[in-house]
Amino acid sequence: MSTKPSTIRIPVELLPADGRFGCGPSKIRPEQLRVLTAQSATLLGTSHRREPVRQLVGSIRNGLKELFNLPDDWEIVLGNGGSTVFWDVATFGLIRSMSQHLVFGEFSSRFATATRSAPHLLDPQVIESSFGDHPMPVTNPDVDAYCFTHNETSTGVAMDLRRPADSGDAIVIVDATSAAGGLLWRPSEVDVYYFSPQKCFSSDGGLWVAACSPRAVDRIEELRQSARWCPASLDLGVALDNSRSNQTLNTPAIATLFLLSEQIKWMLDQGGLTWCAERSRKSSNTLYSWAESRTFAKPFVIDHSKRSSVVSTIDIEGVDVALINNVLRSNGIVDTEPYGKIGRNQLRIATFPSIEPDDVEKLVRCLDYVIERVSS
Numbered sequence: 001m002s003t004k005p006s007t008i009r010i011p012v013e014l015l016p017a018d019g020r021f022g023c024g025p026s027k028i029r030p031e032q033l034r035v036l037t038a039q040s041a042t043l044l045g046t047s048h049r050r051e052p053v054r055q056l057v058g059s060i061r062n063g064l065k066e067l068f069n070l071p072d073d074w075e076i077v078l079g080n081g082g083s084t085v086f087w088d089v090a091t092f093g094l095i096r097s098m099s100q101h102l103v104f105g106e107f108s109s110r111f112a113t114a115t116r117s118a119p120h121l122l123d124p125q126v127i128e129s130s131f132g133d134h135p136m137p138v139t140n141p142d143v144d145a146y147c148f149t150h151n152e153t154s155t156g157v158a159m160d161l162r163r164p165a166d167s168g169d170a171i172v173i174v175d176a177t178s179a180a181g182g183l184l185w186r187p188s189e190v191d192v193y194y195f196s197p198q199k200c201f202s203s204d205g206g207l208w209v210a211a212c213s214p215r216a217v218d219r220i221e222e223l224r225q226s227a228r229w230c231p232a233s234l235d236l237g238v239a240l241d242n243s244r245s246n247q248t249l250n251t252p253a254i255a256t257l258f259l260l261s262e263q264i265k266w267m268l269d270q271g272g273l274t275w276c277a278e279r280s281r282k283s284s285n286t287l288y289s290w291a292e293s294r295t296f297a298k299p300f301v302i303d304h305s306k307r308s309s310v311v312s313t314i315d316i317e318g319v320d321v322a323l324i325n326n327v328l329r330s331n332g333i334v335d336t337e338p339y340g341k342i343g344r345n346q347l348r349i350a351t352f353p354s355i356e357p358d359d360v361e362k363l364v365r366c367l368d369y370v371i372e373r374v375s376s
Contacts, residue, residue, distance in 0.1 A: 022335025
């Protein structure tokens with residue numbers, strides 16, 4: 001007879017120091033919050049058109065160019081609304097006529113839906129694969145924007161970013177929401193690398209950030225000069241102008257900007273993107289190795305080369321993960337639930353750079369402890 005979940009108490013010595021393993025919003029480092037508190041009196045509640053907020057935006061733009069090792073002629077553009085809003089922004093300001101979308105999870109499918117709904121665009125070409133895998137692009141002379149997802153947050157599948165061969169002047173647009181800051185990428189293969197900061201960057205949502213190549217800037221300017229109508233809040237040209245002045249069109253959440261800036265500084269101080277990627281890889285390897293060594297668990301993504309090192313998905317057999325997660329949550333370990341629309345009996349665990357690898361080691365010990373007691 002299995003132990004009642006409500007009575008299970010994980011020994012204190014097994015518990016991680018920080019029990020936050022959510023895939024977004026993610027763990028915010030206590031050090032970030034302490035610095036925010038210390039500087040709040042001179043920052044929060046001040047005009048975003050003045051210093052020090054413009055200086056803060058400038059530090060973000062410069063810091064990201066350094067973190068991503070971007071060429072000098074790349075631009076960092078910011079706007080309010082998060083990655084969901086950026087899909088609409090892209091339909092107005094990046095896609096000329098027809099896009100191609102690689103769909104392999106919930107979030108990659110939503111961008112395709114946004115472009116399909118846009119009345120001024122042709123129907124997109126959508127290439128899909130089953131959950132747990134990702135498709136490959138197919139060069140199409142009618143396509144002017146190839147839309148990839150660096151890391152599918154819903155499934156834990158990551159893809160290597162490569163520009164399609166013979167793609168002409170088409171641009172490559174990459175959703176990097178859960179990848180940016182935790183996975184390596186090559187600017188030469190990408191034109192727009194966009195994300196929101198509530199995952200690897202340990203901040204809050206409601207902001208989108210896009211690293212744009214000169215080809216992307218040319219596309220923005222081309223469409224800005226066209227007869228296509230665009231609301232100002234979704235106008236990439238307006239966002240580009242404001243970003244060059246270290247501002248956003250509308251009032252941003254200052255605390256979100258500050259937390260993002262502090263995280264970028266921390267990442268650079270630790271060794272940059274290479275250090276971040278290796279730290280996440282160490283944590284995810286702990287989870288995948290654990291799953292492969294247990295009879296009741298296995299990594300959801302079969303192909304090792306496609307397994308994400310920032311979002312780990314683990315299938316569980318023989319016990320309802322809802323029971324596991326309820327026990328974990330009652331013991332202070334939170335947000336290990338699967339993405340609901342995937343519909344699998346699995347754990348989904350973030351291994352972003354802010355999450356301590358030692359805490360991941362403790363998490364798997366807690367999982368062993370809990371599963372032994374909830375299994376019949």
